[in-house]
Amino acid sequence: MHPVMEMRDVEFAxxxxxxxxxxxxxxxxxxxxxxxxxxxxxxxxxxxxILGILHPQRGSVFFQGQEVAKLERRQLSQMRGRIxxxxxxxxxxxxxxxxxxxxxxxxxxxxxxxxxxxxxxxxKLALVxxxxxxxxxxAELSGGMxxxxxxARALVHEPELILFDEPSAxxxxxxxxxxxxxxxDLSAKTNVTAVIVTHLMQSALKIATQMAMLNEGxxxxxxxxxxxxxxxxxxxxxxxxxxxxxx
Amino acid sequence: MALDWIKxxxxxxxxxxxxxxxxxxxxxxxxxxxxxxxxxSVFFEQTDRAGVGSIPLIVMVSWFLGLTMALLTGYELxxxxxxxxxxGLVAVGFTRELGPLMTGIMLAARIGAAFTAELGTMxxxxxxxxxxxxxxxxxxxxxxxxxxxxxxLTPCLVVVSDVAALCGGALISKMQLxxxxxxxxxxxxxxxxxxxxxxxxxxxxxxxxxxxxxxxxKGLTIRGGAAGVGEATTTSVVTAIAAVIAFDSLFNLxxx
Ligand SMILES: Nc1ncnc2c1ncn2[C@@H]1O[C@H](COP(=O)(O)OP(=O)(O)O)[C@@H](O)[C@H]1O
Ligand SMILES: [Mg+2]
Numbered sequence: 001m002h003p004v005m006e007m008r009d010v011e012f013a014x015x016x017x018x019x020x021x022x023x024x025x026x027x028x029x030x031x032x033x034x035x036x037x038x039x040x041x042x043x044x045x046x047x048x049x050i051l052g053i054l055h056p057q058r059g060s061v062f063f064q065g066q067e068v069a070k071l072e073r074r075q076l077s078q079m080r081g082r083i084x085x086x087x088x089x090x091x092x093x094x095x096x097x098x099x100x101x102x103x104x105x106x107x108x109x110x111x112x113x114x115x116x117x118x119x120x121x122x123x124k125l126a127l128v129x130x131x132x133x134x135x136x137x138x139a140e141l142s143g144g145m146x147x148x149x150x151x152a153r154a155l156v157h158e159p160e161l162i163l164f165d166e167p168s169a170x171x172x173x174x175x176x177x178x179x180x181x182x183x184x185d186l187s188a189k190t191n192v193t194a195v196i197v198t199h200l201m202q203s204a205l206k207i208a209t210q211m212a213m214l215n216e217g218x219x220x221x222x223x224x225x226x227x228x229x230x231x232x233x234x235x236x237x238x239x240x241x242x243x244x245x246x247x
Numbered sequence: 248m249a250l251d252w253i254k255x256x257x258x259x260x261x262x263x264x265x266x267x268x269x270x271x272x273x274x275x276x277x278x279x280x281x282x283x284x285x286x287x288s289v290f291f292e293q294t295d296r297a298g299v300g301s302i303p304l305i306v307m308v309s310w311f312l313g314l315t316m317a318l319l320t321g322y323e324l325x326x327x328x329x330x331x332x333x334x335g336l337v338a339v340g341f342t343r344e345l346g347p348l349m350t351g352i353m354l355a356a357r358i359g360a361a362f363t364a365e366l367g368t369m370x371x372x373x374x375x376x377x378x379x380x381x382x383x384x385x386x387x388x389x390x391x392x393x394x395x396x397x398x399x400l401t402p403c404l405v406v407v408s409d410v411a412a413l414c415g416g417a418l419i420s421k422m423q424l425x426x427x428x429x430x431x432x433x434x435x436x437x438x439x440x441x442x443x444x445x446x447x448x449x450x451x452x453x454x455x456x457x458x459x460x461x462x463x464x465k466g467l468t469i470r471g472g473a474a475g476v477g478e479a480t481t482t483s484v485v486t487a488i489a490a491v492i493a494f495d496s497l498f499n500l501x502x503x
Contacts, residue, residue: 051380074276080382091377094369105381108388157381 002065003028004193009059021217034204035197037214043197047163052076084154084162090146092138099134102153124152144175164196168203201243263464273387285392293396297358306411313412317419330424334431335438337416342447346409351454355487359462363483366466367476394459401455461487
């Protein structure tokens with residue numbers, strides 16, 4: 001069996017600036033792979049490579065054994081329909097209310113009847129405990145609520161892989177914990193594979209089954225949370241110290 | 248320097264053409280699956296906002312321009328006893344040239360600004376990327392309804408502009424030259440040839456497409472965060488107006 005997602009020696013540069021310099025990652029079925037890195041280290045770029053929004057200049061990215069860069073337009077759009085993406089600031093369509101945001105991928109990409117779509121929307125909203133916000137516009141929601149709606153929207157089409165861009169960043173500590181718990185809960189309930197990028201060590205240690213540390217375009221350390229705690233790598237040490245895991 | 252500028256201009260031009268092709272292809276893919284290319288509700292929202300919302304401005308400006316044109320030509324032709332030519336001048340002048348041109352400029356300002364600001368804000372909020380990441384197709388979902396709305400609406404608005412100008416011209420001809428409305432209407436229609444009307448309509452479609460493409464392109468390629476929206480909106484309006492005038496001249500050179 002091939003992994004759900006695999007990156008092999010991916011190199012990527014914006015103009016002349018190298019962002020990813022030989023990154024290899026893999027996520028097996030049911031994994032929660034967390035990629036840690038400082039801001040600007042290229043975490044969002046990694047997610048864009050998986051979605052085929054950006055393509056590697058060298059190396060390759062695979063989703064379910066298919067090379068993303070080799071897909072033609074229609075296949076790429078189909079592949080994206082099998083992946084859910086949670087954006088850092090939720091990226092809800094601001095002209096649509098919560099219900100319409102959730103229904104959007106279903107209405108546009110599937111032939112599901114209206115009552116079934118309604119049922120799925122209600123179910124996913126219940127999952128993130130936002131049933132009461134169904135008819136609200138994104139502008140009326142708090143940051144944490146937006147993020148939960150973003151998670152619900154990423155789940156409506158039952159993705160095989162879900163990507164999180166800094167799920168708990170920019171939230172108050174209490175809400176951040178709620179979001180982390182939600183990710184764990186989802187993963188337990190659906191066994192969906194997840195790739196999560198974050199700069200927060202604490203949240204990474206909590207939610208990861210596998211971790212990788214990205215620094216200056218390279219993966220400098222990887223392993224389970226316990227292996228990371230024991231790592232002698234300097235950058236990992238810095239992150240651990242910042243998270244209060246070590247003095 | 249100049250060479251650089253020309254190179255950049257061509258890059259933009261080819262990107263705009265690609266935007267049109269990409270939008271058509273995404274819409275085509277969707278239709279091949281037996282669906283409407285985009286939501287009818289989104290399309291009507293755009294036509295309503297861009298089209299119906301533009302009518303008051305277009306009527307007012309065209310009415311005054313028609314009035315002024317009749318006034319000026321009447322004043323010049325009267326000493327020669329040729330004021331009967333006034334209706335024809337206003338009619339031909341507007342259907343061929345001023346109607347499409349003025350409407351184009353006004354729409355470039357109104358629609359160009361609106362589309363660019365809207366799409367630009369969506370790009371900055373990562374909304375466009377989110378739509379793309381779902382596999383929905385941002386060009387089809389966002390660009391196609393806007394393009395089609397402005398493409399189909401511009402000719403309609405040009406007709407409104409022409410009619411408003413003729414009304415203005417007729418009114419001043421009655422007041423200043425003592426010409427009856429009936430006579431004005433008759434002479435105006437008689438002086439129009441089919442190709443005058445056809446040219447005006449063709450031009451209008453072209454202008455509509457240009458305005459829509461430039462506005463969407465500028466919105467989707469926004470740079471520099473929220474501050475970039477203001478700048479992109481301004482350049483979008485300026486570029487669209489310049490493009491309308493340039494293509495108008497080109498069109499006239501070819502047709503005459
Ligand atoms: N469209 C772009 N053009 C040029 N540089 C970019 C672009 N997007 C991101 N970058 C640069 O790439 C680097 C990595 O960006 P990103 O993946 O967003 O970082 P992260 O998500 O880890 O904060 C940053 O230094 C950023 O400045
Ligand atoms: Mg980022």
